[in-house]
Amino acid sequence: MATVRLKKGFDIHLVGAIADKNITLSSAPQSVAIVPDDFHGVIPRMEKKEGEHVAAGEPLYHDKNYEAIKVVAPVSGTIREVLRGERRHIDAIIIAPDQSHDATTLDLKRPAEEVLLASGLWAMMRQRPYDVVPVPGVQPRDVFVTAFDSAPLAPDLDLVLGDNRQYIAKGVEVLNGLTSGKVYIGIREGQSIDAPGAVVNTFVGPHPAGNAGVQAANTVPVNKGETVWTLDIITLARIGELFTTGKVSHDTVVAVDGEMVQQPRYVKTVIGADLETVLKNELTNVARSRIISGNVLTGVKVEPNQWLRAPYRHITIIPENNVPDEFMGWASLNPKRFSIYRTFTTWLGGLRKPVSMDSRIKGGERAIVRTGEYDAMLPMDIYGEFLIKAIISGDIDKMEQLGIYEIAPEDFALAEFADTSKLELQRIVREGLDKLRAEMS
Amino acid sequence: MNKIEPSFRPGGKLAKLESVYDGMETFLFTPNATSKSGVHIHDGNDLKRTMITVVVALLPALLFGMYNIGYQHYLAIGQANTGWFTMFLYGLLAMLPVIVVSYVVGLGIEFISAQIHHKEIQEGFLVTGILIPLIVPINTPLWMTAVATAFAVIFAKEVFGGTGMNIFNVALITRAFLFFAYPSRMSGDEAFVKVDSALGMGDGTVVDVFTGATPLGQVATNVGDSLHMTNVLGEPINTLDAFIGYIPGSPGETSMIAILIGAAILLLTGIASWRIMCSVFVGGLGMAALVHALPSAAYPASMLDPMTQLCLGGFAFGAVFMATDPVTGARTKLGQYIYGLLIGVFAILIRVYNSGYPEGMMLAILLMNAFAPLIDHCVVSSNIKRRARRAAIKE
Numbered sequence: 001m002a003t004v005r006l007k008k009g010f011d012i013h014l015v016g017a018i019a020d021k022n023i024t025l026s027s028a029p030q031s032v033a034i035v036p037d038d039f040h041g042v043i044p045r046m047e048k049k050e051g052e053h054v055a056a057g058e059p060l061y062h063d064k065n066y067e068a069i070k071v072v073a074p075v076s077g078t079i080r081e082v083l084r085g086e087r088r089h090i091d092a093i094i095i096a097p098d099q100s101h102d103a104t105t106l107d108l109k110r111p112a113e114e115v116l117l118a119s120g121l122w123a124m125m126r127q128r129p130y131d132v133v134p135v136p137g138v139q140p141r142d143v144f145v146t147a148f149d150s151a152p153l154a155p156d157l158d159l160v161l162g163d164n165r166q167y168i169a170k171g172v173e174v175l176n177g178l179t180s181g182k183v184y185i186g187i188r189e190g191q192s193i194d195a196p197g198a199v200v201n202t203f204v205g206p207h208p209a210g211n212a213g214v215q216a217a218n219t220v221p222v223n224k225g226e227t228v229w230t231l232d233i234i235t236l237a238r239i240g241e242l243f244t245t246g247k248v249s250h251d252t253v254v255a256v257d258g259e260m261v262q263q264p265r266y267v268k269t270v271i272g273a274d275l276e277t278v279l280k281n282e283l284t285n286v287a288r289s290r291i292i293s294g295n296v297l298t299g300v301k302v303e304p305n306q307w308l309r310a311p312y313r314h315i316t317i318i319p320e321n322n323v324p325d326e327f328m329g330w331a332s333l334n335p336k337r338f339s340i341y342r343t344f345t346t347w348l349g350g351l352r353k354p355v356s357m358d359s360r361i362k363g364g365e366r367a368i369v370r371t372g373e374y375d376a377m378l379p380m381d382i383y384g385e386f387l388i389k390a391i392i393s394g395d396i397d398k399m400e401q402l403g404i405y406e407i408a409p410e411d412f413a414l415a416e417f418a419d420t421s422k423l424e425l426q427r428i429v430r431e432g433l434d435k436l437r438a439e440m441s
Numbered sequence: 442m443n444k445i446e447p448s449f450r451p452g453g454k455l456a457k458l459e460s461v462y463d464g465m466e467t468f469l470f471t472p473n474a475t476s477k478s479g480v481h482i483h484d485g486n487d488l489k490r491t492m493i494t495v496v497v498a499l500l501p502a503l504l505f506g507m508y509n510i511g512y513q514h515y516l517a518i519g520q521a522n523t524g525w526f527t528m529f530l531y532g533l534l535a536m537l538p539v540i541v542v543s544y545v546v547g548l549g550i551e552f553i554s555a556q557i558h559h560k561e562i563q564e565g566f567l568v569t570g571i572l573i574p575l576i577v578p579i580n581t582p583l584w585m586t587a588v589a590t591a592f593a594v595i596f597a598k599e600v601f602g603g604t605g606m607n608i609f610n611v612a613l614i615t616r617a618f619l620f621f622a623y624p625s626r627m628s629g630d631e632a633f634v635k636v637d638s639a640l641g642m643g644d645g646t647v648v649d650v651f652t653g654a655t656p657l658g659q660v661a662t663n664v665g666d667s668l669h670m671t672n673v674l675g676e677p678i679n680t681l682d683a684f685i686g687y688i689p690g691s692p693g694e695t696s697m698i699a700i701l702i703g704a705a706i707l708l709l710t711g712i713a714s715w716r717i718m719c720s721v722f723v724g725g726l727g728m729a730a731l732v733h734a735l736p737s738a739a740y741p742a743s744m745l746d747p748m749t750q751l752c753l754g755g756f757a758f759g760a761v762f763m764a765t766d767p768v769t770g771a772r773t774k775l776g777q778y779i780y781g782l783l784i785g786v787f788a789i790l791i792r793v794y795n796s797g798y799p800e801g802m803m804l805a806i807l808l809m810n811a812f813a814p815l816i817d818h819c820v821v822s823s824n825i826k827r828r829a830r831r832a833a834i835k836e
Contacts, residue, residue, distance in 0.1 A: 012482070014482075152482075221831065223828075223831055223832035224832050225832070290475070290481060292481055296480065296481045296482045297480050297481070297482075298480075299481065301481065316481075318481060318482065320475055321473060321475055323471070324473055325470045325471075325473065326470060326471040327469065327470060327471075328468075328469060328470070328471075329470070329471030329485075330471070330487060330489035330490045330493060331490075331493065332485075337485045338484070338485050339484050339485035339486045340484055340486075341484065341486045341710070341711055342709060342710045342711050343486050343490050343491060343494045343710045343711075343712065344485055344486065344490070346485070357482040358475075358482070359475040359476050359481050359482060360471070360472070360473065360474065360475050360476075360483065361472065361474050361475065361476055361483050362471055362472070362483050362484070362485055362486075362487055363471075363472070363483070363486075363487025363488065363489065363490075364467060364472065364487070364488075364561050364563075366487075366488045366563060366604065366605060367602070367603070367604060367605025367606055367768075368605060369488060369491070369604070369605045369767055369768055370491065370712070370767055371714060371767045371770075371772045371777075372714075372772075372774065375774075381824065381827070381828075382824075383773065383821050383824055385772060386817075386821050401825040401828065401829070402821070402824070402825065402828075403824075403828055413479070413480055416479050416480045417480045417482060417483060417484055418484050419483075419484070420484070420486050420487060420488055420491055421488060421605070422483065422487065424478055424479045425479065426478070426479040426480070427478050427479055
């Protein structure tokens with residue numbers, strides 16, 4: 001039990017936070033979908049065809065290289081469509097749910113790794129290096145579980161967890177059996193958790209303190225040749241539940257918030273549920289809204305006729321473009337034009353007031369000019385700017401030396417927000433990780 | 442703007458001016474582009490805002506520079522009691538052609554280069570274009586300024602890839618080009634005080650006692666054990682004159698007060714690195730104190746007391762506006778301290794012990810520009826070694 005104080009980073013306070021902590025129960029979804037892109041590192045090979053029936057928890061597809069990694073159906077129903085894009089890339093697998101409530105029960109007498117792989121929960125975890133679904137057969141040095149989400153407007157994970165907190169202890173026990181090291185759980189100040197067998201550390205500081213990778217870097221950093229797993233407390237509780245009842249629950253509580261949401265609230269639904277059902281009364285001003293599955297920093301833009309993406313417990317709706325053709329925005333003295341830098345006047349009114357922000361980039365892409373911007377947003381012992389340059393120039397040795405194994409794209413999300421040069425840092429980091437992974441295999 | 446857009450896109454009549462159109466459009470209107478990948482919200486700050494803030498920080502030095510040109514001029518023609526506004530107006534008219542030439546030549550090259558590469562016009566020259574008139578002696582012929590600007594923009598910037606990619610500060614390369622190509626016009630009596638009329642204003646005959654050398658120029662040629670610094674009329678001047686800026690020199694560099702106002706703007710907005718700025722002054726002050734402790738008639742500048750040393754010439758201007766250029770300076774925190782200190786030390790070292798160059802700041806900054814990547818490399822290497830050691834212990 002230690003307390004880690006992080007100074008770097010920034011909490012963006014957006015308007016549209018949830019005031020009411022009650023959880024609304026959503027009606028049964030019209031359709032449920034799994035998007036393979038959400039499970040980075042898994043190349044899908046379908047196990048089910050269009051028109052076939054699946055039970056909840058039954059595999060939809062497995063990985064091309066490791067057949068044991070399964071991605072499962074969150075509900076029982078019929079596969080309505082396998083949406084394919086360019087070069088037969090699978091965009092989404094859409095299930096029309098039935099009310100049969102068939103669910104797969106797993107045999108808990110098999111080795112824990114096999115059970116996890118078959119249950120689909122394995123695919124919900126990530127590993128460092130590369131920020132991909134963990135490779136089976138590689139024993140992780142440690143497991144890092146984050147118990148809070150520090151991103152803008154993020155849900156309170158204690159609330160999302162609800163009664164499932166009873167399964168945390170079991171989850172820790174299972175993961176302790178799979179790692180050669182320890183299970184670390186990161187909590188925020190004031191949070192408490194009952195997790196015998198785990199090392200609980202408190203993290204004080206602004207976002208990205210809630211990122212599992214940031215927590216790992218500030219406790220036991222990842223070195224070359226080592227593997228650690230990262231997951232959040234919700235997945236940990238699901239693992240505990242699986243090893244208690246033999247079944248995986250795919251229900252989830254989702255925070256629906258942001259400026260364009262009339263009544264920000266928590267909604268209980270199921271993984272992959274269609275947004276038309278989940279957002280029923282919120283889709284009034286679709287043309288001016290951007291719907292994000294996840295938070296404004298790391299989430300994915302989705303259309304109103306699409307689905308809640310599997311890794312997220314959060315839907316944010318922000319305005320698409322508040323001020324079309326803003327005249328000479330760079331000369332603006334408007335205190336409402338939000339900037340964390342003092343080149344604008346926002347800071348005079350304080351940076352803690354909730355602000356309205358739209359999705360405009362507000363500038364053109366440039367070479368890196370200002371110094372220290374990335375470092376101020378990345379609480380790790382890493383020279384962010386030099387690492388980004390190494391990735392852009394494709395210098396694999398430099399990437400390794402500068403610590404690419406410790407990072408995931410999400411760790412650079414805040415730097416991407418703050419970047420004066422408007423570079424797509426998360427995309428750059430992702431490409432760097434993919435390149436390295438291809439090179440090492 | 443949207444109506445005329447199609448003619449600028451590929452296939453349109455004016456497709457050759459696409460970059461210019463983009464440049465004008467993004468200048469007038471914040472781009473409507475919304476994020477496609479990655480984060481969905483972006484900070485309001487962009488490079489345009491950053492650059493324009495630097496230009497604002499340069500304004501006090503620019504305005505005082507204009508006034509001082511007029512002040513020195515009317516002093517030289519024996520009309521010292523002319524009103525301050527007339528003096529300012531004269532300076533304005535004297536500087537306007539230089540500013541126009543600097544921007545037209547520099548931006549022209551940037552526009553052409555952007556169009557050749559089919560890129561957006563970038564705003565790096567906004568600052569360079571105003572820095573050049575501030576550091577080039579006022580009597581430099583316009584064609585020289587044009588040639589030097591063109592040389593600097595092409596060979597110090599565009600060949601490296603444009604804004605953000607250059608190794609040396611572009612404005613200083615302009616100054617250095619002039620300094621080495623036309624040395625006779627860059628120092629001495631005739632460089633720094635404009636005595637003829639500016640666009641028809643301020644006619645007069647120069648008084649007999651006139652001497653146009655800068656205090657540092659006078660120091661360099663000083664003979665004997667005591668220093669004699671005078672204004673254009675041969676009257677002695679002191680540190681306070683240099684601090685306020687009533688001395689001959691390049692337009693932007695004379696007034697410590699105006700430069701400090703600019704420094705305050707840069708530091709308050711967080712654009713310039715306070716680490717670099719402060720360590721340049723610390724390095725300069727330390728070195729100046731050292732040479733002052735060992736005064737010698739052979740090196741007259743060693744007889745200047747440290748505070749005067751910093752107030753004279755381009756030291757303060759270089760420390761505040763040139764050394765802090767993030768593109769050409771050190772980028773790591775520790776590196777910035779080292780980089781700044783060495784600039785301060787070298788500037789005074791060159792000033793005092795190399796009589797060929799009474800002004801050392803330009804060369805000191807250009808020298809350290811070359812070494813900045815090396816300094817950063819050493820600092821980053823320590824991080825790399827720490828990581829390697831951590832991995833080794835584990836095994």
